[in-house]
Amino acid sequence: MFVSPAILSALPAFDAVARLRSFGAAGEALNISQSAVSHRIKHLEEQLDVRLIRRTTRALELTPEGLRFADAARQALAEMEGALYDLKQDKDEGMIILSALASLAAKWLVPHLVEFYRAYPGSQVSVMAQDALVDLSREPVDAGLRYSRAPQPGLHATHLCKDWLVPIASPRLFKDGKIPTTPEDLARFPLMSYTASLPFDIAYSWKYWFEQMGSDIEPELVGPYYDRADIMIQTAIAGHGIVLGRAMLMEKDLFDQGLLVQVGPKVRAQASYYFVTLPDKARWPKIVIFREWLQQTMGESYARISEFLY
Helix, strand or coil: CCCCHHHHHHHHHHHHHHHHCCHHHHHHHHCCCHHHHHHHHHHHHHHHCCCCEEECCCCEEECHHHHHHHHHHHHHHHHHHHHHHHHHHHHHCCEEEEEECHHHHHHHHHHHHHHHHHHCCCCEEEEEECCCCCCCCCCCCCEEEEEECCCCCCCEEEEEECCEEEEEECHHHCCCCCCCCCHHHHCCCCEECCCCCCCCCCCCCHHHHHHHCCCCCCCCEECCCCCCHHHHHHHHHCCCCEEEEEHHHHHHHHHHCCCCEECCCCEECCCEEEEEECHHHCCCHHHHHHHHHHHHHHHHHHHHHHHHCC
16 A cells, blocks of 8 residues: 555654543644644544544544554654664764875875864764775765865865975985975986876876976986875885975975975965765765864965975
8 A cells, every 4th residue: 555645644643642542642742733633633544444543432542453553653653763863863973984085095184183083072084095086976975085176066065275286305315415496406316206096187297397497307207106196205205206296295294204305396286175075965064064174174284384385
């Protein structure tokens, strides 16, 4: 039998009457009038074509059919309440499943997440670190951290911050202690590059940096090559050569640990960082909290880096 909307809407009234054995008490519990309760029960019986309640001058009794239906109604309402509670938990609390670029996850997000947990101790973030774009409409993922010129159409996107491209190296690379500062100086050192998995229009290269410096030097690049920006940063820390890196990925290494030094002027990166989610999840409380924290914290990191770099 098809369960019509009329039957579903009458279930709370019938359940209240079955439990309280009173139309008046059921009305008070549901904050509706006694006549409204009576009307819903009558309409329910008409829909089912079954007598559910036997009315007498002294008491209200359930028929055998009413007793069976009361058990089914109570179980159905309990399951609905449980499902609604789970949905509310998904929106309000619970774990956020976040897809993020592996380099950004390793070099910026994970080191800063401790600050988020201090501010929101009941929150949890599960990070899926991968460079492939995740389809948020198909995968069990709540949101994503993207690096692109513009957000993907169809998603709710929040601009987080821009970034800089900056030449960096380990201080150990310069045995005489003299740090290079000009394109001509840099060209005398091993310039390391990597095979970026980023789209071509936002991939960055030493050629782009030299062009922004107004130099016609054709840089000679050395290998080996890697496909992750965070690994390239580690090669610079190890003293293998000079790397052109995204400044947001080097915040801890530049400021807090002193593992890297800047060896040339910064230039503006061609892309920005975005927080994306499906439009119907954009107002979920737990998403709003995390998005606002990201926007503030990444903005502070970007401001700190911009002030420090020349």
